[in-house]
Amino acid sequence: MSSLAADSALLGARAVTKTSRNPASIMGAILFPLLFFLLFNVTMRRIMEAQGFDYVQLLPSAIVVQAMLFAAISSAYYVADDRVSGVLQRLLSMPIHRGAPMLGRAVGDVVRAATSLVVLLVVGVATGMRFDAGIAWLPAYIGVALLFAVGAALAMGLLGYVAGSPDNAVSIATIPYLPLFMVSSAFVPVEDFPGWLQPFVEWQPVTAVIDALRALTGDGDIASTVGRSVGWSIALLVLCGYLGARMMRRAA
Amino acid sequence: MSAAIEVDAIVKTFGDTQALDGVTFNADAGEVLGLLGPNGAGKTTMINVLATLLRPDSGSARVAGLDVVDDAETVRQHIALTGQFAALDEVLTGRENLRLFARLRGLDRSAARSKADELLERFALSEAGDRSVSTYSGGMRRRLDLAASLVVSASVLFLDEPTTGLDPRSRTDLWDVVRDLRRDGLTIVLTTQYLEEADQLAERIVVIDTGEVVASGTPDELKAMTGGHSVVVIPLDPADGPALGAALSPVGDSNVDEGTGAVTLLDTAAPQLPEVVRIVDSTNVDISDLSLRRPTLDEVFMQLTDHSAASSESSIQTPNEHVAERNAS
Numbered sequence: 116m117s118s119l120a121a122d123s124a125l126l127g128a129r130a131v132t133k134t135s136r137n138p139a140s141i142m143g144a145i146l147f148p149l150l151f152f153l154l155f156n157v158t159m160r161r162i163m164e165a166q167g168f169d170y171v172q173l174l175p176s177a178i179v180v181q182a183m184l185f186a187a188i189s190s191a192y193y194v195a196d197d198r199v200s201g202v203l204q205r206l207l208s209m210p211i212h213r214g215a216p217m218l219g220r221a222v223g224d225v226v227r228a229a230t231s232l233v234v235l236l237v238v239g240v241a242t243g244m245r246f247d248a249g250i251a252w253l254p255a256y257i258g259v260a261l262l263f264a265v266g267a268a269l270a271m272g273l274l275g276y277v278a279g280s281p282d283n284a285v286s287i288a289t290i291p292y293l294p295l296f297m298v299s300s301a302f303v304p305v306e307d308f309p310g311w312l313q314p315f316v317e318w319q320p321v322t323a324v325i326d327a328l329r330a331l332t333g334d335g336d337i338a339s340t341v342g343r344s345v346g347w348s349i350a351l352l353v354l355c356g357y358l359g360a361r362m363m364r365r366a367a
Numbered sequence: 368m369s370a371a372i373e374v375d376a377i378v379k380t381f382g383d384t385q386a387l388d389g390v391t392f393n394a395d396a397g398e399v400l401g402l403l404g405p406n407g408a409g410k411t412t413m414i415n416v417l418a419t420l421l422r423p424d425s426g427s428a429r430v431a432g433l434d435v436v437d438d439a440e441t442v443r444q445h446i447a448l449t450g451q452f453a454a455l456d457e458v459l460t461g462r463e464n465l466r467l468f469a470r471l472r473g474l475d476r477s478a479a480r481s482k483a484d485e486l487l488e489r490f491a492l493s494e495a496g497d498r499s500v501s502t503y504s505g506g507m508r509r510r511l512d513l514a515a516s517l518v519v520s521a522s523v524l525f526l527d528e529p530t531t532g533l534d535p536r537s538r539t540d541l542w543d544v545v546r547d548l549r550r551d552g553l554t555i556v557l558t559t560q561y562l563e564e565a566d567q568l569a570e571r572i573v574v575i576d577t578g579e580v581v582a583s584g585t586p587d588e589l590k591a592m593t594g595g596h597s598v599v600v601i602p603l604d605p606a607d608g609p610a611l612g613a614a615l616s617p618v619g620d621s622n623v624d625e626g627t628g629a630v631t632l633l634d635t636a637a638p639q640l641p642e643v644v645r646i647v648d649s650t651n652v653d654i655s656d657l658s659l660r661r662p663t664l665d666e667v668f669m670q671l672t673d674h675s676a677a678s679s680e681s682s683i684q685t686p687n688e689h690v691a692e693r694n695a696s
Contacts, residue, residue: 125467125471126471129456132463133456136499151424200454201451201452201453202455203513204420204448204454205448205468208418208419208443208446208447209468210418210440259416333693365422
């Protein structure tokens, strides 16, 4: 009776509708990444270029990953909202596929992440970013970014599930976001972190994704960086997908 | 009548809390069964077990003849749940909510559309149908919530405290809706902390306290457990209470309330009223009230659940206290 695809599509459409009607979500998906992009350009670009970095080329991929993490944090908000409002409970008392609430949520997350991605690619290219490894890598660039967005969103969604309220969910989800993003290769090269911190910076998932995106725009080895990035994203998907499915089976 | 719900020795523990401790009851097809109990009694836990949202630790429960654990998926096709809080999407409009839930229950696009229109009409929400639910009043939310439970015809409807937090007008409106549904032949399991609500709606009541069934029966059967009518005489000056009680003792066993001086004559009904009045008159005590009282479920409830807040006039709970039970479950 229950179809995972049909039920997820319905809940995915709902997630997109909700996001599109929430001014905070639209700001978070479009305005914030744009502001970060512009402000970093204004404040840091000359210093970084003086240090010999190709900032125009390096910055957009960092902000793309930041936007993917924003999408994941908003997923925590919506998961908490569904749980606290009782909507999740209602869904689970209905004869729908147990995986549909999570998958529908993921559809909404991908649409939101893709919106940020398009906006950032447009302004990135407009300000001088180039796909030096070949424009053929653009689909891979999009794939690597969105795959990470879904993996991170499932992880943040678990936090949202146990957070108790949507506001708590955002706060709790911000806790892993801050160190993972700031202590990554986003703004500072791995070698410039303190020695004891470098292993973390080098191996953590956010660095992996940023390095992969930069490699796909011509700065780094594609095979190894994309491999590590996709590995992290799939690990997140499998682990958090499994934990989420277990929670759904035990339910409400 | 076949049993629509059979609950047999259900046990459910959360950590150190024994939420359900061997609960057993049945509900016949087509009847309204009231689950009555104070906060934390286990009512919501019981509903969640029946609605396949919680697995019991032991015992068995069947809904429409199907086991809630082994046949959970099939059970879900037969039930509709309206939880303690209106489980609606605040951002979507009323119409969009109904369409979403209708489509998830398997209706195609056009069937879902007409079902939504029909339910909005039936629950007097047509005009508000295209507004986001966040603009709805408490009563409107509850009606929409109930409508969302009825997008397909379920055979068993669970209503978990459907009127908690509603104003009196919205409450009686919702009662009318429940009576309508009863006429449609649905089996309804209703939890409530409002004794009047159980009295108004339920054909049979199961009283639960601290996870156990402490009594069950029709409202009249339960009321009979308190021993019938009583007469209450309240002196103007509380100090006159003991003397008044002593004077009235030939009529029936009397209790005197120390605070108000109110004298309650147990097992005293209308035929004895003239005698009561004569005695009161002869004592020359000024009285502020004299009334004949039917037994209320409140008294049954107090007696059964052994609560310390003794006066039957005082309400058992405040509407906000239910949050505690929800958090516990």
